[in-house]
Amino acid sequence: MFSEYAVVIIFLVITIAAISPSGLSLTYIIQELITRLGRNSFLVISLLLPIYSGMGLNFAMSLGAMAGQIGLIFAVDWSVAGWQGLVFALLIGLPIAVFLGWICGKVMNKAKGREMVTGYILAFFINGIYQFFVLYMMGSVIPMRNASILLSRGYGIRNTLNLESVRQSLDTIFMLKLGGFDVPVVTLIIIALLCVFIVWFKKTKLGQDMRAVGQDMTVAEAAGIPVEKTRIVAIIISTVLACAGQLIFLQNMGNLATYNAHDQTSFFAAAAILVGGASVTHASIPNVFIGVILLHAMFIVSPLAGQNLFGSAMVGEYFRQFIGYGVIALSLVLYAWKSRKAIFNSRSDLRGGAAGKGKDEGGQA
Amino acid sequence: MKAISFRNRSFVVRSILVLVYIAVVIIMLMTGKRHTILIDNKDSEDGSILAIDGMSVQIDNQEAFEYYPGDRDKAIVQGQKHKVKVEIFADGKIVESAFSVPLGQDMVLLEVPKLIAGVEPYLKPFTVLQEQDSSPAVDSPQSIQFGGDSPVVDETALEVPPDAVLPQ
Numbered sequence A: 001m002f003s004e005y006a007v008v009i010i011f012l013v014i015t016i017a018a019i020s021p022s023g024l025s026l027t028y029i030i031q032e033l034i035t036r037l038g039r040n041s042f043l044v045i046s047l048l049l050p051i052y053s054g055m056g057l058n059f060a061m062s063l064g065a066m067a068g069q070i071g072l073i074f075a076v077d078w079s080v081a082g083w084q085g086l087v088f089a090l091l092i093g094l095p096i097a098v099f100l101g102w103i104c105g106k107v108m109n110k111a112k113g114r115e116m117v118t119g120y121i122l123a124f125f126i127n128g129i130y131q132f133f134v135l136y137m138m139g140s141v142i143p144m145r146n147a148s149i150l151l152s153r154g155y156g157i158r159n160t161l162n163l164e165s166v167r168q169s170l171d172t173i174f175m176l177k178l179g180g181f182d183v184p185v186v187t188l189i190i191i192a193l194l195c196v197f198i199v200w201f202k203k204t205k206l207g208q209d210m211r212a213v214g215q216d217m218t219v220a221e222a223a224g225i226p227v228e229k230t231r232i233v234a235i236i237i238s239t240v241l242a243c244a245g246q247l248i249f250l251q252n253m254g255n256l257a258t259y260n261a262h263d264q265t266s267f268f269a270a271a272a273i274l275v276g277g278a279s280v281t282h283a284s285i286p287n288v289f290i291g292v293i294l295l296h297a298m299f300i301v302s303p304l305a306g307q308n309l310f311g312s313a314m315v316g317e318y319f320r321q322f323i324g325y326g327v328i329a330l331s332l333v334l335y336a337w338k339s340r341k342a343i344f345n346s347r348s349d350l351r352g353g354a355a356g357k358g359k360d361e362g363g364q365a
Numbered sequence B: 001m002k003a004i005s006f007r008n009r010s011f012v013v014r015s016i017l018v019l020v021y022i023a024v025v026i027i028m029l030m031t032g033k034r035h036t037i038l039i040d041n042k043d044s045e046d047g048s049i050l051a052i053d054g055m056s057v058q059i060d061n062q063e064a065f066e067y068y069p070g071d072r073d074k075a076i077v078q079g080q081k082h083k084v085k086v087e088i089f090a091d092g093k094i095v096e097s098a099f100s101v102p103l104g105q106d107m108v109l110l111e112v113p114k115l116i117a118g119v120e121p122y123l124k125p126f127t128v129l130q131e132q133d134s135s136p137a138v139d140s141p142q143s144i145q146f147g148g149d150s151p152v153v154d155e156t157a158l159e160v161p162p163d164a165v166l167p168q
Helices: A006-022 A025-047 A048-051 A059-077 A082-109 A114-136 A183-202 A205-215 A217-222 A225-253 A264-273 A284-308 A313-350 B004-033 B112-117
Strands: A159-162 A173-176 A181-184 A255-257 B034-041 B055-061 B066-068 B072-080 B082-088 B094-100 B107-113 B123-125
Touching: A006 A284, A025 A159, A025 A181, A025 A183, A025 A225, A025 A264, A025 A284, A025 B094, A048 A183, A048 A205, A048 A225, A048 B112, A059 A114, A059 A159, A059 A255, A082 A114, A082 A225, A082 B004, A114 A181, A114 A183, A159 B066, A159 B107, A173 A225, A181 A183, A183 A225, A205 A225, A217 B082, A225 A255, A264 A284, A264 A313, A284 B123, B004 B055, B034 B055, B034 B066, B034 B112, B066 B072, B082 B107, B082 B112, B094 B112, B107 B112
Parallel strands: B034 B107
Antiparallel strands: A159 A255, A173 A181, B034 B072, B055 B066, B055 B082, B082 B094, B107 B123
């Protein structure tokens, strides 16, 4: 029981313990959580379909994030502002995300069983191409209209882009004042619609195929399900959702770190869903929201708790990174431990209940 | 025969989807593109039309601002079609007009005295000259960082010619 919810319980205890030393008011923490829920949930939800398909955590979701960023660079270049700028960026980024998702799916089909590490390394590889595209192609081969976003040498995009033209354009379409809190209604509606889509999609033929592939690829293949195609579709959808999620994230942040905004997208999204109680093989929508709330509650309180307890905010910042990586490691270890345990149990069942018996006790080797 | 018709239908549906996709991109571009309107209250170049001595100018539903001779201000608008409302202080005359900013034009100059006088065109393209220094300054070699804002410095450009007279 504890091992099943170990990550959630550990996180909950740490976060609650850190609230008091941080000295932050509950009102501030709740407001920050509402903002971060709108900012991050979409990205985390994009991890669900690959988990359903048995591909684990899609660390290659940063490919989608890169596609979204390219779209956003063009939106800023063309001075397309407001929510129209976001839709424009999405429409530019969408074909790129589909293409990158297709490549990712193809590669992952060549590395069945090792999708997570493959995705992680693939993201590094595509990052190189992204850097080349943005740093050298934009402004030289690809004409850019807005000289202010270019490096002083005349080509390549600046390190940081000011997204003033689209800043919080989605959040502020309808900002509801609810009990003293600002609630970005439209953003939350979009996230709710995505949840409805995920629930509906799971019931469709393709959704059922994905679950079947996630359960057992051999059985799914024998049942006539196109396993490889289904896996590719799952990754494409995940990449496209990550593209849209990154746009929602960036419009809320208001600026774009051109060369590294996508670096840790998958890392924090994966950490959030794991903190929410998901595993590499099982995840649900509640896991997403529990994870985002818990992870970000800790992100909010830990720097100030570190400052007040140890006299340095860097301790809290370090703690944040440490917890992020630690939770992923803990989840993977727990998953590996559970898998081994399940294999051991199934073997002992086959031996007719000779569990735990060694050779000396009559068990078979 | 059936297979061909299905393929044709599929092709038509896909083509329509692509067209709709492109149409949405264009609509977003047209409705979301920002333009800067420079509101100008100066005498015309030939001196035939004089600047207005006190007026308020309102673009779309933005806040109205007061202008006196020689003033120039800017308004940032989104989309192509806009309205301008001018109220002249001297006689209380109100002039309203609508204009359209070309899609490819980032900045336009709105000459209000011409608008009031009914002289066309009162809206003209305005381009800010942006000159990029193609060669790095010799006296400011900057560190080269990956993705940094510093230009890539050509080492040969920094070399001092052999016949150059160095300042003492």
